[in-house]
Amino acid sequence: MSRAAIEQLLHAGYGDRxxxxxxGVSIGTVRRTRTLLRLPAGRPGPKSHGTPADVFWSRAKPVDGGHMEWTGTVHSGTTPxxxxxxxxxxxYRIAFTIAHGREPVGRTxxxxxHPGCIHPRHLEDQTMRDTFAAIFGTAA
Structure with a gap:
């Protein structure tokens, strides 16, 4: 697993364990990464989920290729x-708002x-697809 994945989870507030x-890495690897990034030592104990974005980060799993997959519930068989x-x-909508600072328009x-990717920067809404089509003359 890459150092970038560890760094991403550290910044999202996950504990070392x-x-x-x-x-699937050792706690020592996580602690060394935390030290290299000059982040304070993690506090033991459960994290509170204060906002929907906090819940999102607690269930998003980095995977190869810079993508993220959902480890939580899937509604109607397809929607994380x-x-x-x-x-x-x-x-999808929570992740889009995290990345773009606005509510998505239409389907996200x-x-x-990457099928099922929930990485906030990998999601697009109808406005983005329409803009792409207007620029390139094809449907996104």
Whole structure:
């Protein structure tokens, strides 16, 4: 597993043991990466999920090629979803908002070609697809 994946999970607030278990690396590898990045030592104990974005990061798993896959619930067989505060949210829509700072317009889906990718920067909405089609003259 790459150092980038460890770094991404450290910045997302995961604990050392969780990262090690999730990525299949030693706790020592995670701790050395934390030290190289000059991040404070992790605190033991469960993390609270304060926002839908926090829940998103707790269930997103980095995979090869810079993509991310969903480890949580899938609604209607195809849509990665999460529950927070009694509401169901599309993980695609939460991830899109994380990356772009705005709510997506229309359907949100991966634009990278990796099936089921939920990496925030790999998602696109209808506005982005329309813009692509206007520029390149083809459907995205």
């Amino acid at each position: 969780t990262i090690a278990r999730h990525l 979803s999460l529950r927070h505060g009694g509401h169901r949210y599309s993980a 889906q991966p634009g990278c070609g």
